[in-house]
Amino acid sequence: MTQDLDQTTPIIAAEPRPGSNLPEYSVGDLARRLKRTIEDEFGFVRVRGEISQPKKHSSGHVYLRLKDDTAVIEGVCWRGTVAKLAIRPEEGLEVIVTGRMTTYPGRSQYQLVIETMELAGEGALLKMLEERKRRLAAEGLFDPGRKKPIPFLPTVIGVVTSPTGAVIRDILHRLNDRFPRHVLLWPVAVQGDSAAAQVAAAIQGFNRITPGGPVPRPDLIIVARGGGSLEDLMAFNEEAVVRAAAASAIPLISAVGHETDTTLIDFASDLRAPTPTAAAEMAVPVRAELLAQLLDGQRRLVAGSGRLLAEQRTRVEGLGRGLGDPRALLEGCAQRLDDRAERLRMASVSLLERRRTRVGELSAKLRHPREKLMQASQRLASESRALDGALRQAVTATRGRLERVTARLSLRPSRIKAAEGERRLEDLTPRLDRGYAKLLEQRSARLATAGQLLESYSYKGVLERGFALVEDATGKPLTSAADAAPGLPVTLVFADGKAAATMDGGAPRHEPKPEPKPEPELAAAAPAPAPKPRAERKAAEKKPYKSPVQGSLF
Structure with a gap:
């Protein structure tokens, strides 16, 4: 492994080789x-x-x-x-x-x-800034859709700038002139090697403040610095500052340099101000102008409300002149109400009288149960007689046909024909029996129907509906109020039994009597109607039976 040679290591030249003046080095x-x-x-x-x-x-x-x-x-x-x-x-x-x-x-x-x-040089610096701007724009950090609206009147404003420069004093002075607000200052270095890191940390620090905590969270951030050369403003061109401004959840105004100075933070911020003083003007409105606008709006609202009320009052008065006097209208309505009430009372009385008269007329048209029973008995006797006569005629006719057949059979010499006649007689006999049984069944059904009709005409059905039959001591029904003498013992016949009673001395009410009807005894004594001819009886038997409809007592 090769090691670096320290310059303090002494360099010792080797002895020259014999025959050469050049030293040898390793x-x-x-x-x-x-x-x-x-x-x-x-x-x-x-x-x-x-x-x-x-x-x-x-x-x-x-x-x-x-x-x-x-x-x-x-x-x-x-x-x-x-x-x-x-x-x-x-x-x-x-x-x-x-x-x-x-x-x-x-x-x-x-x-x-x-x-x-x-x-x-400046050309290389601008080239670097253009390259950085292009790269950050490609990431979408300068997209207008990412920009947030600036609040109209922020409660707390956070300022990121140098605490000793004239920028903070200009911002505070302008805010006090326009609309005093609570200002939080985050002191940073705005020039030098550490300026970019401090500015980015300040923006992130304002965003990390918890709403409602001991330190109020700003509603708006202003990043400001005074003018300077391109090298002096390089801190606001750093990528860390640009990314912090783009990621800020709080709306941010950049106010770096003068109006002609442009830094990369201006593209990432939500709003760019040409100067720090202009940033303060953009942050808050003028309080005096707002008051004047509010007073003008109040004046216009009061004037408009007065005009509206006057117009509505004039309209109501005009409509009121077209209306009648409420008291007269109420008096007319009260009079009509009294008239309707009187007519209703009289109409109800008249209706009751008409219904009472109608009930009397209907009751007068009702036939006495004895009369209906007598008619049903007569009709039953007539039907019985007609049934007996028809039966006798049928037997007589059948017997005559049987005799004629027997006579014809007796005249035939052949025994085979006699056997055929007997066989035909045997066939006719069951048919005759079946016809006679069927006729009896039909007449029995008609007799049962007549009995049911007779039962429906009975006065017992009337008693079951709540009426009572008044009889004297001899059991004769009392049908007139004149027969009810005071002190007369009577018997009240109900549907479920009888009860004894005595007539009081009250005067009877005289009501129109229905036309006198023949007494049941007289009707019974009258001669029975002559039987109808056979052809008429057969025609009556073929007609369907219609039950009479009894009218309502009410």
Whole structure:
């Protein structure tokens, strides 16, 4: 393994070889002599060139090459020096570095140990800024869609700037003139090697403040600095500052330099102000203007409300003149209500009288149950007689046909014909029996129907509906109020039994009597109607039976 030769190691030349005046050196001796010679000759140099193949080792050292159109020099920047560099080594960047030349005997090469590094000129610096701007824009950090709106009247404003410069005083003075607000100052260095890191940390620190905590969280951040050269404003062109501004959740106003100065933070911020004073003006409105606007709006609102009320009052008065007197309207309505109430009362009385009269008429049209029973009995007797006559006629006719058939059969000489006649007689006999049974069944059904109709005409059905039959001591029904003498013992017949009662001495009410009807005894004594001819009875039997419909008592 080859070791570096320390320049303090003594170089001892070997004795000259016999026959030669040149001393002999070992490889290490020659390398140390070269190293010492180069370091003595080039102990402090300033070199201008383009950075090529920069590489940061895991140990923290940075290795690179400086080249131009004719040569290449290896360069190394130790870890402690890397942190102090003003710019970060990047590919293709033209820089001016200062340091010392040395050699690396392990590879037989010379290299430049870099102590400082700066850009080669403003053109190279602008080229670097354009390249950085293009790269950050490609990542979307300058996208207008990412920008947040500035609050109209922030409660707390965070300012990132130098605590000793005139910027903070200008901002506070302008805020007090326009609209005093609570201001939080985060002091940072705005120029130098550590300025970029401090500005980025301040932006991130404001965003990390918890809302509602002991320290109020800003509603707006202002990053401000006064004017200066391009090199003085380089801290606000650093990638760390640009990324912190783009990632800020709090709206941010950048106010770096004068109006003509432009830094990369201006593209990443939510709003750019030409000067720190202009940033304060953009942050808050003018309080006096707001008060004037508020008073003007109040005046216009009061005037508009007065005009609206006056117009509505005039309209209501005009509509009121077209309306009638409410008292007169109410009096007319009250009179109509009394008239309707009186007519309703009279109509209800009239309706009850009409219904009472109608019930009387319907009750007068009702036939007495005895009369209906007598008619049903007569009709039943007539049907029975007609049934008996028809049965006798049918038997007589059948017997005559049987005799005629028997006579015809007896006149035939052949025994075979006699057997046929007997067989036909045997066939007719079951048919005659079946016809007679069917006729009896039909007449029995009609008799049962007549019995049901007779039962429906019975006065017992009326008693079941809540009426009562009044009988005297002899069991004769009382059908007139004149028969109900005072003190007369009567019997009230109900559907489920009888009850004894006595008539009181009250005067009977005289109501129109229905037309007198024949008494059941007289109806019973009347001669029975003559039986109808046979043809008429058959025609009546063929007609469908219609049950009479009994009217309602109500």
